[in-house]
Every structure is written in structure tokens, then in C-alpha cells.
Amino acid sequence: MKLFSISFLCATFSAALQISVESSGGNSSIFQYGLMLEDLNYGGEGGLYAELIQNRAFQGSSFYPRSLVAWTPINGSVLSLQNLSQPLSSALPTSMNVATGIGNGIVGFANSGYWGIDVKAQKYTGSFYVKGSYTGAFTVSLQSNLTNEAFASTQINSNSTPNQWVQHEFTLTPEKDAPNVNNTFAITFESSDVQGGSLDFNLISLFPPTWNNRPNGLRPDLVQALSDLKPKFLRFPGGSDIEGLVQGQEWKWNETIGPLKDRPGRPNCWGYEETGGLGLIELLLLTVDLDLDPILAVEDGHWLNNEVASQADLESHINSTLDQLEFITGATSTPYGALRASLGYSSPWKIKYIEIGNEDNIYGGLPSYISYRFQAYYDSIGSKYPDITVMASTVELVLPAKAVGDYHQYSNPDGLVGQFNYFDQNGTKNTALNGEIAAKFANGLTWGDTAQIFPWWIGAVSEAVFYLGMERNGDKIIGSAYAPLFQNMNSWSWSPDLLQFTADPGDTVRSTSWHVIQLFASYEITHTLPQTESFGPLYYVSGLNQNTGTHIFKAAVYNSTGDYPVSVTFDGVEKGTSATLTYLVANDPYAYNAAGQPEVVQTKNSQIIASEDGEFAFTLPNLSVAVLETGH
Template identity: 30%
Template sequence: MKKYFLMLFAAAWCLPGMCQMEKVYTVQADKIKAHIEPTMYGIFFEDINMGADGGVYAELVKNRSFEFKMPLMGWKELKQDGAEGSILVLNGGKANEDNPRFIHVTSKSAGGYGLSNEGFHGMGIKKGDQYNFSVLAKLATPGVSLQIELINSKGEVMGSTSVIPASKEWKKYEANFKASATDPKASLKVLLKGKGAIDLDMISLFPQDTWKQRPGGLRADLVQKLADMKPGFLRFPGGCIVEGRELDTRYQWKRTIGDVANRRMIINRWNTEFAHRPTPDYYQTFGLGFLEYFEIAEDIGAAPLPIINCGMACQFNTCELVPIDQLGPYVQDALDLIEFANGSVDTKWGKKRAALGHPKPFNLKMMGVGNEQWGEQYIERFKIFEKAIHTKYPDVKLVSSLGPNPDGEVFDYLNTTFRKLKANILDEHYYRAPEWFLQNANRYDNYDRNGPKIFAGEYAAQSVAIGSPENKNNWECALAEAAFMTGLERNADVVHMASYAPLFAHVEGWQWTPDLIWFDNLNSYGTPNYYVQQLFSLNKGTDVVPLLLDNKAVEGKDGCYATASIDKTTHELIIKFVNSTATTQNISFNIEGAAGYQKLAKVTTLRSDKKDAENSLTNPKAVIPVQSEMEVNGKLVKTAVEPYTFKIIRLKNL
């Protein structure tokens, strides 16, 4: 009797990890519950945290066109070896209203006078890489040339070249050089050689090694991290950037295409948003503009999802509105954008796209009207946009905002109203504590299957509080998001899109935490949250099938969450399982409706014993996926899921 009791105890509990008695889950592999849209998991991009300028947009010179409110911000006058001269900031006014300022530099010495640029918290330079310098120049005095030097943080020259302007009219001059050292905090010197004067504008420095080697392009390591996620869509350009603090600083897509020298720069709306992170030097140059956004989406196989302003500035700031009778230009911008993306080269905006180097249409299928708007004023404006867009482009799906919160009076009003209007896609946002995500994995279980589809447009677990500068991208938050995402996938007939937000953050230039990918001037890393997003995207399958415990969905019982799908393309069954507890879960999956599976299954495990574990620049692999294999006994899968673990099992059909 004693021996029997000990055996029973051992079957129920085991050390370490205090394994519980085995639970048997059922997977009904032949019963399709819902189709998973190719767009299910995607990317939300916004120029916050130096995500564009100083981030993925690879320009190294800050304030290259002298259009900041303080025209020489980022620049310093240089007087080497006692050289003398002067710098004047001139405004050309109507001659170029999009880029009116330039500098007039006069040298009174043979050499050594000029200016230097600090970059974005320094310039990240790599030894052996080539760098492309360019400048718009207009010669005032014959015989003046430019000496270009890349300086490391010790003041030593680590690369140089020269430019010899020869025209008294504005002309672009280019040169390149190789860096002799690596430094994350380099700076650029532009020195005049010879006595005389010259006008300068658009002083620029790019690495040659950009994404797809495009001149003046994007930072390759950051875009590669996006490509590695294989996202279903790319939402751009935001976010609150779309709205602007006031309408004058809203995002206007037509000003972001064409020659970068003529893209009208504006202050970034995150410039003064947070008292704890003032960023007076944060502007939008729009070097990363709408053509580039469409190209990135095309490059990484993501459906483009542009968001356009609906005639409302940010309601957290000025609440500025365009009168209804003046909304026409805003609506026309939306119609023209669809033509820019999809129109033939015979159309006005299709011809413009072709002239910019992309004659092939971008196949735009959806668009957001407004970002995080609410209230009767939003509904009134949305109706006008919807009628105009669907009259001309009935197949374009429109995304409607349900406001900044996942519940409450504002949410309820918008949700009820848009459902009555038979809206296409509803955009829900949730920045909440990890516990909220664990408790809401069943959020969509009872949503109307015949109503609008859901876009989980912005979400991230907040370790401290919403928008707190102390929030961390720790494993507890990432694991809670994984648990929540099993509910998104299980309800894929309702939820068609989901994206974490924000995407990028510079370790020295951020305003908001947490964020998916962090970087400095040379390196980058994915957070645990990044790997959760990536694993869901890489393992979504094509169709959801039931995964049950006691004939119920697995949505938090005993701290466990799960979903299953089949992939009709690869002929696999994919099981995702989250153990949010401190106890190892001994489990088995009894698979029904399948002929059987190959003996070895592929397993991906993302876990940490420490809920506060984080990745960092110095330890980027603290929490990363680990690949392994496990044996399968016909249609029975037995495994142990360790504490605080997200596990994916892929079984190949016989």
C-alpha cells in the first residue's frame, strides 16, 4: 500500500519544477474552425523613439538642410589652427518654399575654417565600409573647395575626401571614402580650402551598405529584422504622427515623395510630448516617405496599410478640426493615394509613381481613415471619406478607429456605431498590464462572426504603467502577449490583423517604452516580445483547428493557453502552447482526424526562468528561441512544458 501511494505521488508531482499530473488535450486536426488571413501578424511603424531619422533611415547628418527651428542645431563652427571666417543662415523664401534655408560660408584663411555635424547621438561608422557624401553647393568665389573628414570620438581622422564645386548655380556634388576604424560616436567635418565663399545645403552622409544597396536608403540591419518576421502587413506612417499635434504638423503624404531636397521637413510631434524625455532636435525630414514605405512592404512581402489624416489633429493635444465644408482636400489626398499606389501609368498619380522609379502598381487593398480618433466628429468625417473612397474604389477595405482604449464609453460608442454602419475593419488598441493580457485571451470568443473584422492595431504589455519611462521589455510581458495572441489566432475568423507597437527605439533617443526592437548607432537587438511576434508570424499556418481540454478552448485554465492550426501548404499541424505558471506542465496531445505524423516533430522553445529577464545590446540572446526535435508516437504527442514557457510543436503529415 505504501509503495502504491509513493508511485501515485511520483506520477502526480516531480522535482524540479513540481510537475503536475499529466493533462490530455485533444486536437481535432480535421475540423477547420477558421481560416487564418495572410495578414494576420504584421508590423506597425511610426517615427517615434528616433525610429526614422536617426534610426532606420540611414542618413548620418542631423539637420542636413538647416530647416530646424534653430537652423544650426547639430552643427558647430570650426576654426582650426586659428582660421577665420563666418557662417550666415539665408532664407530663399519663395524660391524654394519646401526647403528655403541654406548657409553662406566665408573663409578668410587658406584652410581650417568650416563646421562639423554631431549626427544623431554621434555617427555609427564601421571600419572598411564605404560612405557616400553629397552636398548642394553654389560657388560665390572661384577657387574654394571642400575638405570632408570623418572624425572619431578621440578627434582622429578616420576617413576623408574632397569636393570641388565649379558652378555659380545650385548643383549636387558627390564623393565617397572608406572608413579606417569603427566608432559609434563619430562626427563629420566640412572645411573650406582656400579663401572665399560658398553656399551650402543638403549636406549628407550615407553608408553605401544600405538595405538592398539603395543610395540614400535604409539601415540594413533594422530592415532585416523586419524581413525576418515575415510580416503579413506594414502599417505606416503611424500612429499619432498621422494626426500631428495640430493640423499644420499632420502627416501629408504628397510632401514625402520626390526629390528629398524638396520634401518639406516638420517638427516631430513627439518632440515635446513627454516632459521626462524632451527631444528638441527631433524632426521629420521625410527621407523615409510614402514611396519608401511602399517599397519596404514590397521588399518584405507585406501588404501595405497606409493611414491617412481625416481632418482631425491629435485629440490628446489640440483637438483641432477641419470644418466639414473644407474637408475636400483631405478626401482628395486619400483618393490620390490609392491612385498613386494602384493607378496605371496613364493616370496622374500612377504616372508620378512611375516617374519615381516604380511603374508597377503596389496592389493596395486597405487603408486606415484616422488613427486613434473618437467622438461624433470622427464618425461624421469618416462617413464622408467612406462614401468618396468606396464610390470610386469599392474593393478597398477601410480601417476604422475604436479610440485609444479597449473598453469604456468612448470604445462602446465607436464600436456600436461602426457596427451599425457595417464597417470593414475595426482597429482596437490595448496598452495594459500583463495581467490584462492573460485575463483577456478569450476577448474575441463571443464577437459577432458576421460583423466587422478586427485589427489589433496597437498593443504591448506595460510592466509598470501605460507610457511609463520605467516600462521594460521583459519576459513576463512577452509571455503574457503570447498567451493573448493564442486567443487572437483561435478567433482568426474575427481577427484578421494584429501588430505590436511601437516598433523601434534608439537606446539614447527614445520617448516611449516598451518597444519591439532596440538599437544604437551600430547594433540592434530583438526583445523577447520581438521573438514572440516573430514566432507567431512564422508559425501561423493557414487554418485554425480546435485544441481542447475537457471540450473547452485552452484560454487560461491552470495558467495555460493554447491554439492549433494546420498548414495546407507544408502539410503540418502546428501547436502553440503557453505555460504562464511557475510549475512544469506534463501534457499530451491526442490528435484526432489525422492519418498520423512523421516520427520526429520540430520544436521551438522560448523561455526564461526569470520573468524579469530582458535582452540588451550587451546580452542580446538572454531570451531567444531554441530549436529541437521530439519523438511522436503516431497521433499522440507527450511533452513537458517548463515554467514560463512558450512552445511551438510542428508535426509533419505522413
């Protein structure tokens, strides 16, 4: 590829760059800004998935053994894990035994949540399963871990029996907000009313209000941050997480649907066990709630330990994908469409794109991907679902004419700017998705070096330059998504990430990169237009939004030593026409947003009136990202 030299761009400019934008020519643009979602950095469990109880069903594996993490005894009770001969379900074989201990009185257990529990004056809904002989009442409460103050408490008469698991449901409504998230959820009971000295508990769950009030739903502040980006697609559920650490641990769609007691969970590839609660239907409902096109990524017989399925063994993986597509899109007269309907979703979803695997160019996957795996999926899906576009997880193979490639780019700021013209120089007959992008390293650093913890301003500007390069090629680039999305500041393994959060919604941070995407996504170019081209240190794209009838000019200034004067003329736009200029800037190239700190991204707005010949003249600071839009 052709790379720009960054060093020669440093200069101070006094004469404005004259940019003339033609009124015809160019190309229709299919480019959209979207989202890429997988569960890492506790971004699903403990994050987007609104469940407040950590380790609710004592799930585990050989990678992440079952434990009592997040659970503590109350008043001398003794907690232990048990695999009973009569488990709650085959999916959830392990439960917590709570022995009453040596004395009488109130005993029980508490859960600390995912590094705290946010308690507000709002309604919480919960449930738990219990097995054993108990004739009293259970008390459930939300209380301070520091002062033991109870913010909400309710009693539930026991229906527990020694012969079967019985679910108990409840609601809690605190009368006031807790001052912090250092709170616990507790279940207590009278030990003298327990026959046999212990009770068994499993699937202990507590939810706050969720986005759109959906059961088993999503955390509102995090979904709001996604919605405010104005995204158009969601690529899910991965990412590396769909592949699995070893064979058998890939993301299995049919183990993430139905009642929670029938979801076994799995070890993900990012250091923790997934409950399966954030499953296929929950993710599809997110696409409905945010009006997103789903890009469904499926496992393809490739694991992160460099194993791949043989040609003979690949058929079962393909059949699972076909079953999943029938579940999502099939009529209720089909077996899997009927299964979907039985779960309460008679209307099918529509799938436009399906991606085969994730980054099959690494972990030993490329030879088999080229020789048989991708083509086998492509042929099988195409024969049954000809309207679904099949996407490869890499661009490092020759694709069928109708297939789409997926290009991922993590780099340093100079590296991203240097790829501004990547899609100019590497045009093919196939369209492509930029499924993952981020400025990950400081300039001069790369893989193997320390990554940035947070998105930072110069990195965000370099991402803007790369986005502009894709928008210029909007006829062949489907869209782009920053990755990863979420970073739980209590436990994370990958950085930087688009959004940072803790258990406290007040700590949710919209990063510098978030602001750049939000600006560009707010001004959609549906048709690019030919323009004067002289790039560096100003990078730009021009076009029309044919839905609003406006002209749009998007730009970023990278590596100029002074303010950069710009003159833009749109053919056919007359003197006196008004345009709005919006640009983002920060005081420091290394500035980043963090919880409890002032917003570092400054938004500047001004109205500009076209002078003679329809010229819009303005000046942009170094390291700024801008959009100019003419009046409707």
C-alpha cells in the same frame, strides 16, 4: 468583457492536460503577424532611414526651431543660419553660411551625426549644395572625434558660383573600421580662395550602404531585424504621427515624394523635426523588399490638440487621400499615376487596406468620427476604389458590413492575459486588426505610472497569450503588430519598444518580445481546428498549415508554480509520427535584452514521437512560449 482571474491559476500540476484536436471543423484563418511603423524615438530619422547627417537641411518649425544642432565650426570659421533671397528651394529656405573668419588657412565645419557615425571599410555616398564664389577644392572626410584620425578623405573641385546653388557629389571608402562611433563628417576648404568671405551650404547628405542598395534607403541591420520576424504586412506611416500636433501639421504624402530638395519636412508629434526623407515611396519600397501587404494609414482631419475638421472642410482632406491612392495605384494615364511614373516608378503598387486616421476615439475625435468623418471617407473611397477595404481607427462605432476595425491594447501582463478571450466575447460581423499591442507596465501599474524601459520576459509571455487569443479567432482578426518598433537609446519618448539601437549596428537589440513574435510568425496556422479547451495557466491554439500539410499547436504558460505537463493528440495523426517542439524560456521573469549583455531568451528544441493513439507528451516550464509542429 469577460476577464480571467489570475490568482487562482497558481498551482502545481502533476497530471497532464489532455488536449484533443479534431481533424475537421474550425475556420480558415486570415491572421498574420505584421509591423506598425511610425517615426518616434528617432526610429525613422536617425534610425531606419539611413541618412547619417543630422540636421542636414536646417529644417524647423515653431515647435522645433531651426538651429545648428550637430554642426560645429573648424579652425575659426563662423557658422550662421540664413534665409537667402535665393534659397535652395521653397521647401528648404534656410541654409548655413560659413564665414572664413579673420585668418587664412583651412576652414570648414563638421557634423556629429545622430549621436555618432558608424565608420566601416565600405563605400559611403554623399552630396552637398553650395552657393558662393570659390575657386579651390573641397575636402570631405570621415574622422575620429577623439583622435582626429581620418578614416577616409577625398577632394572635390569646386563648381560653386555666387548666382546659383550647385550640387557636389562624392564617395568615401575608408580602408579600415573605426573603433567606435565617436566620429564626425567634415567639409573643409581653403579660405584664401573664397571671394566675399563666406559660402552658403545646404542639404548636406551622407549615406552608408543601404538595404537592397536603394538610393535614399534604409539601414540594413534594422531592416534585417524586421525581415527576420517574417512579417506579412506593414501599417504606415502612423500612428499618432499622421495626425499632427495642430492643424496644418498632419503627414502630407505629397510633401514626402520627389527630390530631397523639394521635401520641406514637418514637426512630428514626438519631439523633433522630420526631414521628409523617409517618405511615401521609401515606405512602399520597404513593402516590396520584405514582401509585405501595405496597410496605408491616412490623416482624417483630426489633430492632437483636440481639433477636428468641420464637415465643410473635410472634403480637402478626403481629396488628398484620393490623390494619394491614385499616385500609388493609378495607371500612368492618370494625373497622379503619371507623377509617380515621372519619379521612376511606372508600375503601380497595390493597396488592400486603408485606415482612416489613428485612434480617433481619443483627443476629442470620436463624436465627429462617428457622426460624419469616417462615413465620408468610407463612401468616397468605396465609390472610386471598391476593392480596397476601409478600416476604422477604433472599434468604438458601428461599422458598415465591409469595414474593418482597429483595436489597440497596451496593458500590464495580467491585463493582457485577462483579455485572452476578448475576441471570443466580443465577436462582431466585422473583421478587426490589432494594430498596436505591448505589455507596457509592470503588474499593478497602468496609464500614468512608469512604463517599462525594455520589453521583459513576463511581459513577452503575456503578449504571447494575447496573440493566441487572436489566433483562435483567426477568421475575424486580420493580424497583429507590436508597437512601437524602434527605440534609439540616445533619445526616446516612448517605451518599451520592439528593437533598441544606437549609431553602432553592433548595439542593435532584438527584444524578448521580438523573439516571441518571431517564433509564432514562423509557424503559420492557415486553418484553426476544434480542440479540447481548458485555459489557464496553459493557453493555446491548434490548427493546420494547409500549405505544408502540418499540424501546429501553439501555447504559452503563464503563472504556473511548476512545470506544466501537456498531452496533445491530433485526430488522424498516427503512432510513430515525429513532431518538433520549440519553446522559449528565460531564467528570470524580469529579464530583458540589452546591448552588450548576453541573450536572455533561451530556445529549446526537441523531437517528440507520437505514442499510442498519436499522443505527443511533453512538459513546458512556467513562463514559456512554445510551438509543436508535426513532420511534413
